[in-house]
Structure formats: structure tokens, C-alpha cells
Amino acid sequence: MTNLVVPQQAAAATRTRPPGEPLLKVEGLVKHFPVRSGLFGAKQHVRAVDGIDFTVDPGETLGVVGESGCGKTTTGRMLVRLLEPTSGKITFEGRDITHMNRSSLRPLRQDMQIIFQDPYSSLNPRHTVGRIVAMPLSVNGIEPAGGVKKRVQELLEIVGLNPEHYNRYPHEFSGGQRQRIGVARALALKPKMIVADEPVSALDVSIQAQVINLLRDLQREFNLAFVFIAHDLAVVRHFCERIAVMYLGKIVEVGSRQQIYEQPSHPYTKALLSAVPDVTKLGASLGRIRLEGDVPTPINPPSGCRFRTRCWKAQDLCAQVEPPLDPKPNGSIAACHFPEVGPLR
Amino acid sequence: MTTPQTAHGGAYLQVRDLRVQFSTEDGVVRAVDGVSFSVDRGQTLGIVGESGSGKSVSSLAVLGLHDPKKSRISGEILVNGRNVVGLDDNELRKLRGRDVAMIFQDPLSSLHPYYTIGKQIVAAYRIHHPNASKSLARKHAIDMLGRVGIPQPAKRIDGYPHEFSGGMRQRAMIAMALVNDPDLLIADEPTTALDVTVQAQILDLIEDLQRDFNAAVILITHDLGVVSQIADDVLVMYAGRVAEYGSAEQVLRQAQHPYTWGLLASVPSLHGDADEDLKPIKGNPPSLINVPPGCAFHPRCRYAMLNGGPCDIEVPQLLPLLATHEPGHTVACHLPERQRKSIYEQDIAAVGVAI
Numbered sequence A: 001m002t003n004l005v006v007p008q009q010a011a012a013a014t015r016t017r018p019p020g021e022p023l024l025k026v027e028g029l030v031k032h033f034p035v036r037s038g039l040f041g042a043k044q045h046v047r048a049v050d051g052i053d054f055t056v057d058p059g060e061t062l063g064v065v066g067e068s069g070c071g072k073t074t075t076g077r078m079l080v081r082l083l084e085p086t087s088g089k090i091t092f093e094g095r096d097i098t099h100m101n102r103s104s105l106r107p108l109r110q111d112m113q114i115i116f117q118d119p120y121s122s123l124n125p126r127h128t129v130g131r132i133v134a135m136p137l138s139v140n141g142i143e144p145a146g147g148v149k150k151r152v153q154e155l156l157e158i159v160g161l162n163p164e165h166y167n168r169y170p171h172e173f174s175g176g177q178r179q180r181i182g183v184a185r186a187l188a189l190k191p192k193m194i195v196a197d198e199p200v201s202a203l204d205v206s207i208q209a210q211v212i213n214l215l216r217d218l219q220r221e222f223n224l225a226f227v228f229i230a231h232d233l234a235v236v237r238h239f240c241e242r243i244a245v246m247y248l249g250k251i252v253e254v255g256s257r258q259q260i261y262e263q264p265s266h267p268y269t270k271a272l273l274s275a276v277p278d279v280t281k282l283g284a285s286l287g288r289i290r291l292e293g294d295v296p297t298p299i300n301p302p303s304g305c306r307f308r309t310r311c312w313k314a315q316d317l318c319a320q321v322e323p324p325l326d327p328k329p330n331g332s333i334a335a336c337h338f339p340e341v342g343p344l345r
Numbered sequence B: 001m002t003t004p005q006t007a008h009g010g011a012y013l014q015v016r017d018l019r020v021q022f023s024t025e026d027g028v029v030r031a032v033d034g035v036s037f038s039v040d041r042g043q044t045l046g047i048v049g050e051s052g053s054g055k056s057v058s059s060l061a062v063l064g065l066h067d068p069k070k071s072r073i074s075g076e077i078l079v080n081g082r083n084v085v086g087l088d089d090n091e092l093r094k095l096r097g098r099d100v101a102m103i104f105q106d107p108l109s110s111l112h113p114y115y116t117i118g119k120q121i122v123a124a125y126r127i128h129h130p131n132a133s134k135s136l137a138r139k140h141a142i143d144m145l146g147r148v149g150i151p152q153p154a155k156r157i158d159g160y161p162h163e164f165s166g167g168m169r170q171r172a173m174i175a176m177a178l179v180n181d182p183d184l185l186i187a188d189e190p191t192t193a194l195d196v197t198v199q200a201q202i203l204d205l206i207e208d209l210q211r212d213f214n215a216a217v218i219l220i221t222h223d224l225g226v227v228s229q230i231a232d233d234v235l236v237m238y239a240g241r242v243a244e245y246g247s248a249e250q251v252l253r254q255a256q257h258p259y260t261w262g263l264l265a266s267v268p269s270l271h272g273d274a275d276e277d278l279k280p281i282k283g284n285p286p287s288l289i290n291v292p293p294g295c296a297f298h299p300r301c302r303y304a305m306l307n308g309g310p311c312d313i314e315v316p317q318l319l320p321l322l323a324t325h326e327p328g329h330t331v332a333c334h335l336p337e338r339q340r341k342s343i344y345e346q347d348i349a350a351v352g353v354a355i
Ligand SMILES: Nc1ncnc2c1ncn2[C@@H]1O[C@H](COP(=O)(O)OP(=O)(O)OP(=O)(O)O)[C@@H](O)[C@H]1O
Pocket: A033, A034, A035, A046, A047, A048, A049, A066, A067, A068, A069, A070, A071, A072, A073, A074, A075, A231, A298
């Protein structure tokens, strides 16, 4: 696959990255949002992300899955520094970028881009497509060889849009096409990594498949690393080699596609997979796991294992001791005192 | 397994050649263009299709919820044998809630934020039971909240909608929809806004309640997985028309329409080879002001017979399959049946969820 890498990107990657180091390293990352309950209520904290660790290698696709509110978006926004972490450390290409200031961040902004969920609100309706896609170039004062317009038209072509639509406005495009505009903008600076937050969730299935295929092609062609955030487990399985499962601000399991989808170790992962309605399950109703209740509030998460209030395997130990995230017999890394053993079903 | 064809006779709901048009500044929107289907008590019909295909408009017509000044409706909607197209407001009000009830994607659209959950369920009950005492209605509401799985219903009944989680609100809305024991329940994307684990709870609940109440259920969704989990029959809509209609097994396991194939091949699965590329449908769904001539799907269809072929000229009829012995399976496509079968086996059966 290395022969497909854009030459200057490959060169840059080998130049700045110490050998064997991951592209991105996240350690003990925390984000707490202060909230007040009522006008004179006590100050409390939403523990949106509460101490997570992971790495991403160059060209690797890491999926982040979990239910609404578990901290996926907050994590993604901290990675690209749209949100200031409360604590923890983010290392990109060996450099600590956790608290870097604006000007030192510039080169980072080129290497790491974000694609948002909502193809409607993430594009300025008053700007032409040409201007939107060129934005990262102009903001960073980059004049590509051949000119901005040529580069933008190249990018539109790459994402499957008509380069002649350079002067059109976002409202003239469908949802799938708008998401392609967002992808073109993200590619403008030839990033090494893209954080994609629910990039296909707002799209109809047929359009969703078009965008997934596009992202996969680009990933392979440019050897892009991805942090791919989504709640749809089937979409993530299709796109990602490695998957992190989040619950209430914590990573509860990380593993390869095979480990997570064929032999999960964490009961929560197993329950999530079991809950997905899948056409291939038509007629087979055996062995379904049904979790009770909803996810508890991240203001006051349960003691010990945060999943214990919904876990069918919970014992006293689970309320007393927080399970460490460590290797399990099934192969993945998981945080559970009584992990699942053996293949799913 | 019941099949739509054989069930037509005495089905609780029978929709025949329904057309709904809206006149707008830009032109006439043909939102529903000749749709027929039926659902009997104890049966669930899944209606699938992409956004804008006419799913919601069809079901709102069953409840008589379109403004007669802005819409034109033709065809027949027989609820327990009685045609409800053209009924006056008064008659429609009697029908809604008592005979036919609806639940929506967003519970807040049917729950008022300023009133307690209990007050709203009591009010819904007393519309159709004007002589019931307040305390009796309240007791009934508590029972219903318990039935839909709300813990401590006698206490939670006095809570406001914003004090409920998304899943709980959806349960409360279901309780309100079922409080008058309707014979037909229409659920429009009831789980789309919910997480998978809560979605699974709500789908189980709808199935359980359907069994208990022996209601007919229409479930509208864009998610083929959801349909496969609870539908007996499946109707696939495209551009306001029916592309394919049959039992869940027929439509999802032996699909015969290129659009259904496109949907099946577009959805990634939890099983099978994840490295295999999805096969998306090219292009976008059409505007219903300007529906393509002939088969509305022809600009996106990989198998379209154009240049003198029938696909861009003649609207295909929804016809039963002849060669296979599959009663109740109907498809609107000009491709010869044999060819469809072989395309399905060669191109489709191995991709996406169509395994
Ligand atoms: N600015 C904020 N102030 C207070 N709480 C916040 C803020 N942003 C996020 N939160 C809370 O932090 C938690 C995690 O939020 P986040 O948006 O990361 O979830 P998510 O996994 O992306 O969920 P979804 O799938 O719904 O987008 C939630 O409980 C959310 O309500």
C-alpha cells in the first residue's frame, strides 16, 4: 500500500515521526463540563470524557462507537483542539499538542482535519463551494502550484463532484453531495489524519453507501489515518480495522474488528451487537440480550464499573472496584471483572 | 405467515390506489401516487424507503391529517370496511385515537411540555370516554404506563415530559397512543432518534403490545434491519409509488426489484466480508414535483432498458410473480421475471445484508 502514498506525505511522515511511534497518542484524556442545576443549584460537572487512552498508527482506521452521550464527539473535538481538555495528554507525531498555542498549532491543523455529522450546518450557506473548499488553503496562506482554483477543482473531482460546480452554493446540493464538499475541504491540506464525527449518519442508506465507499477509497489512496466516530456498529465494522467501545466517558473495550465483532470480551459490547437489528438475523430470534433501562447520567456515574447498573453479570466486586482496561482471554483489551469468553453466540 | 394477496379480503385496513398531491409554488408534489396495501389485526406492515418517498404522507392520510385546502386526496382508505377519505372533521376526530393511533419519531411533538404525562394521558382517554370519572381515567393511565414498562408508574405519572429520558418519553407516548385500545397503530420512525439498546426495548414493546391488543401495526422506517425484526409484510416505496410488496421473507430474502436490491447492497452488515465494497445506488432520489417518466427509478437503475426500451416510457405495473409460486409477492419492474431471478442470484445475494 505504501506505493500509493502521496510522495511528499510519505516523506513528511518518515521525517518527523520517531520510528515505531504511533501517529496519535492519547493518555488519560479528560473533559468535564461545569453545569449548574437550577438557578442557585450546586455547581456540578458533566464527566463527558473521563480518562481515556488510545493510539492511532499512520494509515490506521480507529472506530469509536457507543451510545448517545458517551463522549464520542467531545473526544473528537479535543483531538482537533476545538475543545480544551480538562486534563490528559495528546501527542501527535511525537509532539505534545495538548496545550499548544494557535501559531504552533498551525502545522497540526494541516495534518489533522475533521468532518462533521451534519452536512447542512457545517457549510457556510453564503459561500460558494469553491470558497468553502479553498478555506483551509486561504486560512493557512497556502498557494498551491497551479493556483487555488485548480487545486479546488482537483479536490472536487477526487470526491466525485463536478469541478464546474465551483461557483455554486451549498443549498444547490443534496445531503450526500454536501458531505462530499466537507470531505473535499478536509482533504485540501493533504492531512495525515481525519477525525470523522458521524460522517454518514444524516444520510439516506443509498447515499450513505456512496460516501462510505468514497472515504474508503481515499483512505487507501492517501494512506489516511482515521478516527471514525459513529453509533452505527455495522458502518464502523465496514470502515475500521480497530474499534474502541465507549460507555459513560470511558473506553470499555478496544480490539481488532475480528475481536470486537466475533468474540467481544466486554458484556456491553456484546449487548450492543445483540441489539442491532440486522437483516441477516431475519427469522433468528435466539440469544438476544436486552439491556434494561437507560444510560445513567454522566454527572454522577455509578461507582466501580460504570456499566454495572445495566449489566446482567454484575456482582458486589463490580460496585466496589473499577475494573482496569487490560488484555482478556478473547484477545481484546477490556475493562471487566468477569469478561466474556469464547465466540459470540 | 400471511401474505398480502390473501389477506386483502377482510383486512382491517385496506388502502386502494391512494393518491396525495400538494400544490406548491414550484408545482404539484405527487407525494403518493397510486399506492395500495392492507394490514390485518395482529399483523405488522413495514413501510421502507428513503427520505421523501411518501411514507409519512401515506400514513397521515390514514388518520385524515392532511389539510383539505392544500392537498388533494383520491383513492380509498377502508378502516374496518368504512372509507375514511373525505370524512368530515368531527368523524375523523372520533376515528383518531379510538380506532387508529399514531406514534412519531419525536415524542415531544405529541407530548405537551407544560402538562404532566398523566394529565395528557387522562385527557386522551376522556376524549373517547367522556363519562369516565377523573379517578378512573387516572387509574387507567397508571395501568398503561405500567404496561409500557415505566417503573413506579403511580409516581412517574405526575412527571413532566422533560423529566423523562428519550426512551421513557417514547414509552409514555406509546402509552398515550394505546390508552383507548386502538385497532390500528401507526408508528412513524418510532426508534430513529433512540440508541440501539433502547431501540431494541421499544421494538420488543411494540411487538408485545401488538400481541396483547391484537392490533394492526404499520411501522414506517428507513432501516431495513428494524423492518426485518418486527414486520410480517414489507412495502418498499420509491418516489411515491410501490416498488415491491410481499412478506418480509419474500422482500428481504428474495428481493425482485432493482431498487430493493440497491437498498440491500447499500447497507453494511455485522456479518460477511467487511472488506467487500458496498454497492451504492448511483445518484439521488428524484423531486416529486418532477418525477422521471416511465419507471421513476430508471435514472438510477443499473438494469434500465432505455433507448426504445420500456423503462423510460411506461410506468411498470405492480404485478404478482408468475413463474415462482410466491403468492402475495408483487413487483413493479419491466425486467422479465427470469432475468430478475438470475441477476439476484449472481449480483445481489452475496453483498451487504442480502446474505
Ligand atoms: N458544552 C457542554 N456543556 C455541558 N455538557 C456537555 C457539553 N457538551 C457535551 N456535554 C455532555 O457531555 C456528554 C458527552 O457528550 P458528547 O456530545 O461527546 O456525546 P456523543 O457520544 O457524541 O453523543 P451523540 O451520539 O448524542 O452525539 C453528554 O452527557 C453531553 O450532554
